[in-house]
Amino acid sequence: MSHSLRLLVRGGLLLAIGALSQQLRLVLPLPVPVMTLLIGTLVNAVLVLAGRYTTRLLAWVICVALAVIAFFQGHILGPVVPVIALGNGMYVELTRSFIRGPALFLGAPLGKALVLGIGMVGAFHLLQLPWAAISKTLALFLPLQLATGILGLMLAKGVEKRLQGTVPASPSPSKKKSKGKQKKK
Numbered sequence: 001m002s003h004s005l006r007l008l009v010r011g012g013l014l015l016a017i018g019a020l021s022q023q024l025r026l027v028l029p030l031p032v033p034v035m036t037l038l039i040g041t042l043v044n045a046v047l048v049l050a051g052r053y054t055t056r057l058l059a060w061v062i063c064v065a066l067a068v069i070a071f072f073q074g075h076i077l078g079p080v081v082p083v084i085a086l087g088n089g090m091y092v093e094l095t096r097s098f099i100r101g102p103a104l105f106l107g108a109p110l111g112k113a114l115v116l117g118i119g120m121v122g123a124f125h126l127l128q129l130p131w132a133a134i135s136k137t138l139a140l141f142l143p144l145q146l147a148t149g150i151l152g153l154m155l156a157k158g159v160e161k162r163l164q165g166t167v168p169a170s171p172s173p174s175k176k177k178s179k180g181k182q183k184k185k
Helices: 003-022 032-053 056-072 078-097 102-126 131-166 173-179
Strands: none
Touching (some): 003 032, 003 056
């Protein structure tokens, strides 16, 4: 399989995992904050893995697609779609550029929360919501975004460790010959 096809398949699988993660609300009857932490963590982990294991273009396609899918699933309002897509994109770009350390675990979630906070204020003003409603919504929304950003990074790092441990090494020629002589179980 060609390298570009492999990246495309990987991106498609990550998009499917992200979209299915957003649908957990229909299956698991959990309180909203717990559900938000769970789904946000899974989606952010998908975004980190997309940023690291696909191309930049595919990662951005996944960012936009997950926001649009969330809209069609009824999880977000229309004017919020570009805000979520840009916040996801900021998260992907920051997790691609920072390898490890506090810059990664604080910078990426803070950058995403900043973009989302500014964008949400604009989107809510577009919807003509009063400032009291906007401030209450952001007071609940932004801390959850920070938490899911950090937890998503931790989950993605765990998945990366597992992926690096399962990459098959190319067998030496002597192992190839002895492999055929092994008994089948």
